[in-house]
Amino acid sequence: MTREDRDKGKSNKLHSYYDYNLLFLTIFLVCFGLVMVYSTSSYNAARETGNPAFYLEKQGAFAIFGVVVMLIVSKIDYRIYKHKLPVLKIRPIIALYFVCILLQIAVLIFAKEINGSKRWLSLGPLGTFQPSELSKVGIILFTAYVVSLAPKKLDKFTGFIRILILVLPLIGLVLSQNFSTALVMGLIMVAICFVASRKKLYFFVSGGLLAGLGSIFIFFVSYRSERIEVWKNVETHPKGYQILQGLYAIASGRIFGKGLGESMQKLGFIPESHNDMIFAVICEELGLFGAVAVILLFVLIIWRLFVIAVNAPDLFGGLIATGVLTHIAAQVLINVAVVTNTIPSTGIPLPFISYGGSSLLVLLAEMGIVLSVSNQIKYER
Template structure:
């Protein structure tokens, strides 16, 4: 039946809020807390005399992150690129230079942990990893640069222009943290690739970045050693953690040993609640649990993709694209490392691995994506 003009005028227009995405985020955070308790309770009891030591700390950061996510989701993301009233500077410009300052400070005053300077000691609050905050800065700043002149990306020089803006942040990170620099590079390239109508020059760019990355890998002793360990994980002493992780995956079978029943977490996998947590998930919940978790990540990425393609403007779409690239890359690298598909590197599993900086930054990013979804107008 044809609708009259009066019927059209009566239609209610409302702001769209992706509650499906919100539910997936909260479910993953809660699942992560359960797995952190399962994987860390033994070592927490042995070291600190409190089986919930790591759970309590992670729950505190997760709770704060959820509050930040909800608050950020109510802020119009376009405010990040508008001048502040008094100082007449854009928030993303302040964030960019703040991250530059933090990345410089971490190289000067950051504590040496296992041969690397990646954290700033905040005393009772623990350690903060500035490179996590830099991921947000790169997403927002790259999207803004592209948003100002998207047609320039149709030429290779336009892409180089974006690279020059991001290089200072990348250069400071790659000195101590190649894996995080790789993720940030992927975020930058993904945003540019989506916005560009010409794709051919990205092949040349990929080769150049690959060659540059190889220099940072093969000409740094401890990074090149990881490739040797990766190729000979059974015989190399430093392949112990990966080998124990593979044992955990193999022993889990189809449906696993049951939640809390892992043997490898009892000291065989060092700090099993961190980057290697996926192997314990496979052991306790089996391939079925691992597959279910991967499906949840796919659904989360799909929801972000839907928001990206329906965003009200290019800037919002590019922000969602950057967050999608960050999440997808981090999931792929973590699972690939745990299964020994690629050489070992320290990348946490999003929302699941223990780490305050990581989960708070991820939830901040999810808040920005929800803010983009909140601006999408639909018909009730």
């Protein structure tokens, strides 16, 4: 064998791929989120606790732990989740699904009501945990696993109904307390099934039926139907205060904003501005330029997730990446639409940026799983 043949053989050797672009984009967004959490919460934190960095410290702890979890998970072969473990004699995906169901039942029984909602379980000195965030991971992995077992069955409407029946217990439990999160979970399930199916027509019919069912949960529940009235009359309705102040913040930011930390609306005008309304403060401090830059960062992340989904080594990996893509895209669209009063108000955080340890930790774990999928992609140099 000549030297040229040996070099050719080496060049054709398959190498593992790892999406460092997605990793760096994720870490950058997390760091940006920490900056904005401190900027939006420091005034209220100092007034309430005497420590301006109170919320930053809590979010920073979850961010560090979440990044470590993401890096560890990214090095674990994602296919191990669908195989039976020798010790437990059960597939991790199935175990996670039933754990999510048990946690949602625990929420109904043990959760304390906060701001009119029962969504959090107390962890004592560690704070609170929102099980519905973990349920999003459960839906992604469980739906991807079930669909990958027999994808051809989705060519018929009965195949889609079968998937819907399997995931309905978890989505139904979440729906009983949190419509917006259940909506995101439903979108994730439908997106995974849509990608795997070769027949698309019945999805539009079922989409109309699900939209009609969803409208029942909106218009026939008093506090949800009231949000429609708030949305239509945000300037005059007594409960339109938060959204109206958010619109003032967006308008006052203009093109380049007032400068980081210079927001006026965060000084008690927007209640808990470091949570779901953080995008309004971004617009006020960084202007239209900063808002567009943030949206473009999310577009880049969604693009990298799409690339991984298309090039995944198997259907299971591709569907996982599709589920995570749908999760992030849906939350970004809903959050920005709510803040700009494009749709009625609902409690969906801005991924990686809004304050919330449970949401951040789960999102980073999801990114770790997708990076694991990318790590199994083989390519020739």
